[in-house]
Amino acid sequence: MKKSGVKIETGPKNRRETTLDLLVIGGGFSGLALAIAVNRAGLKTAVVDHAAPREVLSAGFDGRTCALADTSVRILEALDVWPCMAAAASPINDIRVTDGHSPLFLHYDHREVGDRPFGHVVENLIIRRALYHQLEQCCHATREAPASVESLHFSKDSVMARLDNGRYLRAALAVAADGRRSQTRQSAGIHVSENTYAQTSIVCTIAHERPHRGVAFERFYPTGPFAVLPMVDGSSGVASWPHRSSIVWSECSNLAPRLLALDDVEFTAELGHRLGGTLGSLEVVGGRWSYPLSLLRAENLTGTRLALVGDAAHGIHPIAGQGLNLGLRDVAALAEVIVEAREQGRDIGSGEVLECYARWRRFDVMTMTAVTDGLVRLFSNDVTPLRLAREIGLTAVNQMVPLKRFFMRHAMGMVGDLPKLMRGQAV
Numbered sequence: 001m002k003k004s005g006v007k008i009e010t011g012p013k014n015r016r017e018t019t020l021d022l023l024v025i026g027g028g029f030s031g032l033a034l035a036i037a038v039n040r041a042g043l044k045t046a047v048v049d050h051a052a053p054r055e056v057l058s059a060g061f062d063g064r065t066c067a068l069a070d071t072s073v074r075i076l077e078a079l080d081v082w083p084c085m086a087a088a089a090s091p092i093n094d095i096r097v098t099d100g101h102s103p104l105f106l107h108y109d110h111r112e113v114g115d116r117p118f119g120h121v122v123e124n125l126i127i128r129r130a131l132y133h134q135l136e137q138c139c140h141a142t143r144e145a146p147a148s149v150e151s152l153h154f155s156k157d158s159v160m161a162r163l164d165n166g167r168y169l170r171a172a173l174a175v176a177a178d179g180r181r182s183q184t185r186q187s188a189g190i191h192v193s194e195n196t197y198a199q200t201s202i203v204c205t206i207a208h209e210r211p212h213r214g215v216a217f218e219r220f221y222p223t224g225p226f227a228v229l230p231m232v233d234g235s236s237g238v239a240s241w242p243h244r245s246s247i248v249w250s251e252c253s254n255l256a257p258r259l260l261a262l263d264d265v266e267f268t269a270e271l272g273h274r275l276g277g278t279l280g281s282l283e284v285v286g287g288r289w290s291y292p293l294s295l296l297r298a299e300n301l302t303g304t305r306l307a308l309v310g311d312a313a314h315g316i317h318p319i320a321g322q323g324l325n326l327g328l329r330d331v332a333a334l335a336e337v338i339v340e341a342r343e344q345g346r347d348i349g350s351g352e353v354l355e356c357y358a359r360w361r362r363f364d365v366m367t368m369t370a371v372t373d374g375l376v377r378l379f380s381n382d383v384t385p386l387r388l389a390r391e392i393g394l395t396a397v398n399q400m401v402p403l404k405r406f407f408m409r410h411a412m413g414m415v416g417d418l419p420k421l422m423r424g425q426a427v
């Protein structure tokens with residue numbers, strides 16, 4: 001389908017206005033996925049992002065991978081984004097959780113909940129490229145990047161944005177998808193609560209001697225969780241071994257800079273100590289990245305003609321690899337609510353439509369933020385009674401199959417009234 005572009009009108013005071021249905025501020029994963037999701041329903045959308053595409057699509061921009069839960073994979077399948085990344089996605093078949101170097105562990109096997117893997121691990125760069133590619137195919141969506149919103153005016157009937165490139169965008173609904181430090185959320189006067197974890201995640205990729213066999217594992221240390229995520233094998237010649245895994249190593253924020261400053265040999269030795277020899281010899285491939293961690297919750301998921309999605313609404317610790325999964329679930333619910341409203345001839349930015357979205361998402365967001373926060377607090381300490389309780393807890397849960405199944409289904413996003421996209425259907 002050919003791009004139709006968006007309508008340009010002459011508004012008050014002869015300024016050139018573009019009239020839209022949806023104005024998405026923030027072209028990260030959540031914002032791009034939303035624009036793609038509503039395209040089939042013919043909603044005219046603009047995605048504004050202040051970062052230059054060339055910068056965000058370069059290899060050095062983001063060294064992370066994402067553990068995408070199976071319901072997120074279904075969303076990406078329904079959006080036709082998955083085919084662009086499937087070859088680079090490594091299935092997660094098993095998950096092993098241990099408390100430090102304790103021999104006791106909790107083992108999740110995907111066969112206990114169905115035929116499909118728990119999810120897949122994909123490099124952020126590849127997810128971003130796939131979303132950009134798919135947005136290009138959308139005939140009702142445009143991208144304004146790099147561009148910033150200079151002013152945003154919410155009124156009873158519409159929302160008006162003035163961009164720093166001189167354009168005016170008027171829409172029925174604005175969506176804040178501009179991440180944790182969302183200025184859109186701030187402009188709308190929506191408060192947030194934020195608590196720091198005093199932990200920083202160090203992220204890198206390793207090549208290793210033994211295959212990971214699709215096992216993701218996480219070790220809880222008093223200074224923070226250490227996660228190893230299976231990746232697809234790398235191209236030969238880049239490293240000594242083809243097998244690759246992604247490391248998300250959360251540490252005390254005052255120790256992280258020293259670890260990041262270690263030379264390659266020392267850094268690899270520290271990694272090897274935490275890995276405990278499971279993957280054989282290893283080497284670090286590429287750079288190291290770091291992310292300070294905090295828990296951030298917006299007071300409301302909506303405002304006047306505004307909906308919040310993704311990290312703009314909730315920023316959580318990566319302990320369970322759930323941040324983007326939660327954001328994609330926001331996207332799935334919001335897309336369905338507004339497309340349904342449009343089909344019924346209702347105003348997509350009205351209070352009652354937005355309340356449907358907020359009601360649908362409240363419980364999941366509250367549960368996931370509370371669970372991840374609880375896990376960080378329970379495991380990031382070395383208090384002896386708590387350590388013993390943790391070990392007993394891990395062993396007990398390991399033997400209680402129904403409880404384990406409940407946890408697995410929750411982490412996979414399979415609980416509650418699922419939006420169509422999460423069931424792999426288009427909206």
Ligand SMILES: Cc1cc2nc3c(=O)[nH]c(=O)nc-3n(C[C@H](O)[C@H](O)[C@H](O)COP(=O)(O)OP(=O)(O)OC[C@H]3O[C@@H](n4cnc5c(N)ncnc54)[C@H](O)[C@@H]3O)c2cc1C
Pocket residue numbers: 025026027028029030031048049050051064065066067068147148149177178179180181182183184201203248291309310311312318320321322323324325326327
């Ligand atoms: C170490 C680490 C590991 C993680 N691992 C996982 C994992 O395994 N699984 C998982 O599900 N999640 C994981 N996450 C969480 C995940 O990365 C985030 O939840 C996700 O990136 C949020 O996407 P988003 O699009 O909502 O926000 P962002 O990725 O923050 O995107 C926001 C976008 O808005 C743009 N923007 C910002 N301000 C403005 C503005 N004023 N005007 C215009 N544009 C603006 C930015 O340029 C950006 O493109 C991890 C997070 C960390 C820190």
